[in-house]
Amino acid sequence: MDYQKVDGRLAMECDNAPTDVSKRFAVFVRIRTPLSEEALRELERMHVSRPNPTDSILTMELSTRELAALSDRPWVVSIRSSNKLRPLEE
């Protein structure tokens, strides 16, 4: 696993439960485009729809095992956990 590509929260989750497949995390994955066919097939195995060729930011839900594997891919720049925003009424 490449710790420098994941945020602190995800890094701790991966350390605590590296092979857990039950818990899934909503994430942003930044990638280098264009993706190879091999990379596209790997994403499809993770149930991620084929992205547009120019999309460099993908959204998906991953287990810690998938997170760790994806972080090692050279075409992955970073993986960041999704944060809860809030409506902006006063």
Next chain:
Amino acid sequence: MKPQKIAPGLLNALLDVKERQTPALAVRARSLAVAHVVGSQKEPSIPVFLRVKEQADFASLAKYGVRVNETTGVVRTAYLPVSAIEHLSNHSAVRRISPSRRLRPHLDVAVPAVHVPQFRTKSGTTGIGTIVGIVDSGIDPNHPSFAGRILRIWDQTLAGPGVTEGGFGLELTGAAMTASRDTDGHGTHVAGIASGVHAVFGGVAPSANIIFVKTDFSDSHIGSGIRYIFRVARELNRPAVVNLSLGGHFDAHDGTDELSALIDQESGPGRIVVCAAGNEGEDNIHATGKIKKNVTTRIRVAVPHSNVPIVLNGWYSGKDRFDISIDPPTGPGTGFRSVITTGNPAKSFNLSAGRVLVATPGPDPVNGDVHFQIEIHPPRGGSLLRSGAWKLNVRGVTVTNGRLDVWATDFEAGSSAVFLDNMANDMKIGSPGSSLRAVTVAAFTTRDEWVDRQGDTVAVEFSKGDLAPFSSPGPLRNKVKKPDVAAPGAMIISALSADSSPDDEQSLVTDTKEVVEAGTSMASPFIAGIVALLLQSTPTMTPETVKQRLKSASRIPQRAAGTFANGWGFGLIDGNRL
């Protein structure tokens, strides 16, 4: 008698009755809803509204003929002889006595204040043929303001197979849309501002179609929602504007975060995104400092007694290296953590005051700056954070630039934690308002009082005709000018979701399908509606052209054209200048 508790209109009536008796009431019979005036032996009675202490008991006033209809609540109604008003005012639990009056709806002031009707007339536009996309808390699918114009709802919170952009939630069309509800009310109000149909409180683009994404506010799901709206619009061959009346402070505040970058990628000809600037104008959520080599700068942050974890989000130049530590109000802290470029840069600390997570990775691969993040959770086995002043310590190791920026937020994207030192009242626009290609909107006050459903005039302290004090100022951390423009954001009357319950009954207006709200949430859909009008005329207008048109049509009051200010952007939009 305590005259200060009695509304002026009633005081005048009392004075008149003392001097002229029954004829004084006869002339006021209609306005005060007086009963038993003519030819009756019984003393005339009138209905009134009362503001009282919550558990007030008025049994002792029954002997004066006072009948209070409710036994609890701070707003009550009563029926009493005019002569008993004096006794009512003397009761210690009574705060205010107001007459019950015939009500009239108030024309909304926001839309005419910025000359939207004039622009619609001049341009011949209503938004027809365009799509207003909204990612928010939901929409009331039965509200008459939107009848026949909602095309689709992707409800991300319902169980289902999802859509291409995300395998979760349920896509609904036609009669099935009633399965999705807006129990919060925020999204319905926003939709009404952008595109509601109403004789008095109509929206900006009342003929636009709506595509709604009901979200759980997770930012990756919001990103998927934006992609979904633009994809459907493309399939329908229609231009679209997406409104995002939401935000947070977990990002770099320079537009390089994932959601902002996704918006930049998805935006293009006929695909425009409009965002709210944020409501932290009066909250000390941003601290800044000049860090020196081998010197520790200590920045205190006030943490509340709550179970919601706090986040400190810090950024500095990639040319520098700082050591970071955090100390609780009492007891030992984490000790300094350096930037870690190999292995896991995150470490967890089980302090007695709280469980703290400190992450100090190497430079960010996108903007090259260094980011640290500290999370403060309730302690293990405890349910609440240790409240008090926690101390963020920053020590310079390598210093070339020295500037540090830190934002305090919490897991609900709120501002429950605030800085006590090094506060800076700028750079408070976070993602997605920091998106470079989005139009980011500040809030302007067009109304500071209204008449509620009980007939009471309700006032707020915002200055009418000025920037709303809560509106978050820019610029971005990299000095990019934000917000872009300002629009009416206080106090705005718009559609009320039937499935929601406004927190404060005062906010209900005479029309029970509308409610008063404030926020940059309300300003953003105003501009989204204007963008829909522009897209009707020019369906392939680019984000850059939209921004230029809006900027050229905006002015800061009493300032020269083209002036920018961190709070206003380029100023208040004016439909006469579009």
